[in-house]
Amino acid sequence: MDFAANIAGILLGGLSAGTVLFIVSVGLSVTMGLMGFVNLAHGAFAMFGGYVIVLSMNRAHFGFAAALALGFVATAAISVVLERTLYRRLYRASELDQVLFTIGLIFIFIAGAIIVVGPESQTLQLPPELRGQINLGFLQYRTYSIFLIVIGFLIALGISLAFERTRIGAQIRATVDNRRMAESLGINVDRLFTITFAFGSGMAGIGGGLGAEFLGLDPQYALKYLVYFLIAVSVGGLGSAIGVYYASLILGVLDFVLKLYLPKGGTIFIYALTILLLLWRPQGLSGKKET
Amino acid sequence: MSAAASTATDHPGAFGLTTRHRLRWWETLPWIIALGFYFAFPDYLGFGAELLAMILFALSLDLALGYAGIITLGHAAFFGAGAYTVGMLAFYEIWTEPITSLLLAALVAAIIGFLSGLVLLRTRGLTLLMLTLCTMALLQEAANMARAYTGGFDGLPNLAIAPVFGVFEFNPLYANTQYLYSLGVLLVCFVFVRTLIYSPFGQSLTGIRENLLRMHAIGSPVRRRLVICYTISAALAGIAGGLSAQANAFVNLSALDLDRAATVFIVLILGGYGRLYGAFVGAVVYMALEHFLAKIYPTAWQLGLGLLLVMIALFARNGILGIGEALWQRYSARRKTT
Numbered sequence: 102m103d104f105a106a107n108i109a110g111i112l113l114g115g116l117s118a119g120t121v122l123f124i125v126s127v128g129l130s131v132t133m134g135l136m137g138f139v140n141l142a143h144g145a146f147a148m149f150g151g152y153v154i155v156l157s158m159n160r161a162h163f164g165f166a167a168a169l170a171l172g173f174v175a176t177a178a179i180s181v182v183l184e185r186t187l188y189r190r191l192y193r194a195s196e197l198d199q200v201l202f203t204i205g206l207i208f209i210f211i212a213g214a215i216i217v218v219g220p221e222s223q224t225l226q227l228p229p230e231l232r233g234q235i236n237l238g239f240l241q242y243r244t245y246s247i248f249l250i251v252i253g254f255l256i257a258l259g260i261s262l263a264f265e266r267t268r269i270g271a272q273i274r275a276t277v278d279n280r281r282m283a284e285s286l287g288i289n290v291d292r293l294f295t296i297t298f299a300f301g302s303g304m305a306g307i308g309g310g311l312g313a314e315f316l317g318l319d320p321q322y323a324l325k326y327l328v329y330f331l332i333a334v335s336v337g338g339l340g341s342a343i344g345v346y347y348a349s350l351i352l353g354v355l356d357f358v359l360k361l362y363l364p365k366g367g368t369i370f371i372y373a374l375t376i377l378l379l380l381w382r383p384q385g386l387s388g389k390k391e392t
Numbered sequence: 393m394s395a396a397a398s399t400a401t402d403h404p405g406a407f408g409l410t411t412r413h414r415l416r417w418w419e420t421l422p423w424i425i426a427l428g429f430y431f432a433f434p435d436y437l438g439f440g441a442e443l444l445a446m447i448l449f450a451l452s453l454d455l456a457l458g459y460a461g462i463i464t465l466g467h468a469a470f471f472g473a474g475a476y477t478v479g480m481l482a483f484y485e486i487w488t489e490p491i492t493s494l495l496l497a498a499l500v501a502a503i504i505g506f507l508s509g510l511v512l513l514r515t516r517g518l519t520l521l522m523l524t525l526c527t528m529a530l531l532q533e534a535a536n537m538a539r540a541y542t543g544g545f546d547g548l549p550n551l552a553i554a555p556v557f558g559v560f561e562f563n564p565l566y567a568n569t570q571y572l573y574s575l576g577v578l579l580v581c582f583v584f585v586r587t588l589i590y591s592p593f594g595q596s597l598t599g600i601r602e603n604l605l606r607m608h609a610i611g612s613p614v615r616r617r618l619v620i621c622y623t624i625s626a627a628l629a630g631i632a633g634g635l636s637a638q639a640n641a642f643v644n645l646s647a648l649d650l651d652r653a654a655t656v657f658i659v660l661i662l663g664g665y666g667r668l669y670g671a672f673v674g675a676v677v678y679m680a681l682e683h684f685l686a687k688i689y690p691t692a693w694q695l696g697l698g699l700l701l702v703m704i705a706l707f708a709r710n711g712i713l714g715i716g717e718a719l720w721q722r723y724s725a726r727r728k729t730t
Contacts, residue, residue: 139518190706196463196517198705202464204654204700212695324650328529335522369533372526379526380511383519 106240111358119353120253121316123346125326126333127260128301134277134340135294138188139196140206142205143305144330145210150176150306151313152214155223158186166311169307177299184298189291207323214320225313249311256304257346264342268286273297277340292317332375338385348386413590419560426575430568435569436637443679444574445636448581450660450671452628455585457657458666459594460621461601462513463654466524467629469531470501470506472648474630476524476535476542477501479643483543489554490638491560494577497634498627505626509619511699526652532648547644550638562638565574570639577635581628586668588624597621601666658701664711 129143133177157163163171183206191199226246235244262272276283276290284290309318316326329352337348352371359367378386406451429440449471474497481487500650512523535542542548555561560569588594599607600614607614637643655678663674667684686693708715 133518137517187702187706194705194709196521197457197665198709200463200521201658201701202705204658205698205705208694208698208701210698212691215691216695246579247475271582328525328650331522331525335518339518351574356492365537365539369530369537372530374535375526376530379515379519379523383515 109240110242111361112354113242113246114348115354115357116337117249117253118315118357119352120249121308121312122329122333123253123308123349123351124256124311125305126330126337126349127134127256127342127345128297128304129330130334130337130339130341130345131273131277131310132294132298132301133334135273135280135290135297136192138192139199139203140188141200141327141331142206142210142323143302144161144327145207146176146180146211146302147213147309147312147330148318148320148322149179150303150308150320151309151318152218152223153306154310155225155313155318156218156324158226159223165231169310172306172310173303176309177303178341181295181299184295188298210323211320216321217220220320221317222317223313225310225318227314245314252311253346257343262341269293269296271338334385336375336378336385341385341387344385344387373387399644400511422669423575423579430575432573434566434568437571439679439683441567441574441639442636443675444571444578445632445639446656446659446679447671447675448578448635449629449632449656450663450675451582451585451624451668452632453656453660453666454665454671455588455628456622456625457598457660458670459601460587460597460618462618462622463517463521464524465650465657466526467522467625467656468526468648468650468653469524470505470626470629471633471636471652471656472528472531472535473501473504473626474498474633475637475643475647476633477630478634478637479548479551480541482553482637485552488552490556490573493553493638494631494634497630499630501630501633502627505629506619506623509622510531513615513618514620525653528648528650529654532645535645535648543644545645547642547646549642551636551641551643552569553692555643562641565639567639574635574639578632581631582657583679585628598666599673629719658697660711662700662704662711664713667713670713671712679714 125144125147128146129140130134132138132140132143150172150231153175154168157168157171158165187202189204194202231245231248233244234241235247237247264274272283272293275286276288276293281292309322316322333345333349333352337345355371355374356368359370363370396428398659411604426440426444430437433440434443440539449467452470455466456464456467474494477497477500478493482491487493487496503516508524510526512527515523536544556569556573560573564571596607596617597611604614633647636647659674659678660671662678663670663672681697682693685696704711710717
């Protein structure tokens with residue numbers, strides 16, 4: 102019984118971390134799948150949203166839900182402005198220029214965070230009802246982790262339903278599969294991209310806020326976790342929300358287990374597995390596109 | 393020269409093609425400036441040696457990224473491999489002779505480059521980017537795990553390097569030897585890269601970058617060429633890493649991290665990639681700005697660097713040298729018309 106509870110505890114811890122990874126990365130996957138744009142600054146959007154959420158709670162005393170909504174709207178808004186003014190100029194540019202441009206954006210966000218907020222780490226004050234433990238029947242577990250897992254599942258479900266059932270979801274699937282054909286059929290890919298970009302960045306912002314509790318939130322956030330976001334996206338498959346969900350959960354659990362049992366350098370297995378998986382399936386777990 | 397050859401070079405385009413590998417007068421300038429720096433700024437020779445290692449590192453990346461079009465964010469893997477080779481050989485006093493140490497560093501980096509290139513270069517685009525990134529992270533974690541040998545996060549300090557040619561000692565306070573030694577190594581490597589670039593092999597690399605499909609169509613062994621190029625590039629990066637370890641007399645995990653890989657990427661693109669001298673210009677501008685600005689105003693430096701990168705990506709796709717070339721062409725065109 103004790104052993105089973107142990108396993109369940111590890112699984113839940115990993116799943117909650119993976120959920121945050123999913124919420125941050127899902128937008129990156131869809132925008133990369135749609136436009137093939139290598140957006141390394143996605144982590145910077147997550148950081149921006151995280152700051153908006155944490156600061157609006159700590160300084161302006163917003164409620165948790167209101168802060169999350171504000172974080173989503175603010176991040177989506179700033180990403181739309183950047184997309185309309187700057188990103189769009191580079192859609193047809195080489196990956197090299199896209200990488201350079203988004204690395205530049207990361208630096209700007211990092212410097213901006215230091216100037217506006219300061220270099221110190223910010224802490225997320227959870228609302229009282231999410232603190233403490235919850236009784237799951239067979240074990241006590243942190244309420245916030247369970248909350249994250251449930252929220253993540255609902256988001257994944259919502260996104261996949263939207264993908265399968267709505268008009269815009271069908272348009273996104275069509276564009277990821279064959280962009281030129283989609284354009285010929287009269288789908289306004291430009292507008293579609295702006296919408297998904299804003300939504301994906303908004304989700305990243307929420308993820309930045311939700312994850313601030315255990316990932317921390319400091320100006321280096323944008324660079325520190327970038328590799329993890331990219332692994333989740335490339336393993337999950339470009340343009341596939343569900344693939345990223347599975348990849349993030351696997352990555353979260355794996356990371357949790359390795360950090361627990363091999364605290365010194367256990368992450369080496371994550372990188373090795375990623376390399377092997379990408380060599381076996383360059384398009385990721387559920388990516389369809391042949392590259 | 394036969395008559396056929398002379399008529400073949402009559403056309404200005406053909407003339408340009410047949411003479412472009414020749415040495416121009418301005419190509420001696422970097423070396424004259426580097427020697428002048430030695431006499432003019434004796435207090436900054438330590439910084440100068442660091443700068444020379446950075447130039448070599450950027451040059452190695454130019455070969456892979458600028459010429460062959462292999463977009464990698466993990467080039468610090470090879471820099472680190474070279475640095476740790478030299479560092480561990482010197483720290484455990486197995487081998488301290490500097491030049492042969494550098495050759496060993498090149499060998500180790502080349503082996504890693506060859507093995508990883510063999511599997512990674514099957515892929516392109518984002519997958520390749522991710523794979524190079526993961527390879528670098530893998531090496532860094534491995535170096536972190538092998539704490540007993542690599543010193544872990546703290547690295548290996550106080551490396552004792554034997555004198556160059558058994559005569560010129562590395563003095564930690566006066567970096568005269570380090571500077572001239574680095575300059576010599578850079579010159580040798582540069583001549584090698586320059587020769588390689590203008591060889592048929594170098595031309596085929598450019599072809600692969602410009603039009604992969606066509607290179608396949610004319611029967612060029614694309615993947616073999618890419619792997620060879622990646623291996624050579626890795627070896628040069630290894631030499632740069634070894635050089636930096638020797639000049640600084642220490643090596644730590646920062647030799648392998650994303651920051652360093654991003655820095656060399658920025659340096660190269662700032663200067664202009666695929667044009668040999670971009671590495672020089674980019675490294676000088678970046679390192680000088682970083683050395684004098686970053687320590688006083690670190691945040692402003694980061695902000696300025698970010699803005700600069702965004703501007704380059706948006707408006708000046710060929711870096712500083714690209715801007716210079718555009719200005720020069722406009723100037724010479726105006727001179728012709730008047």
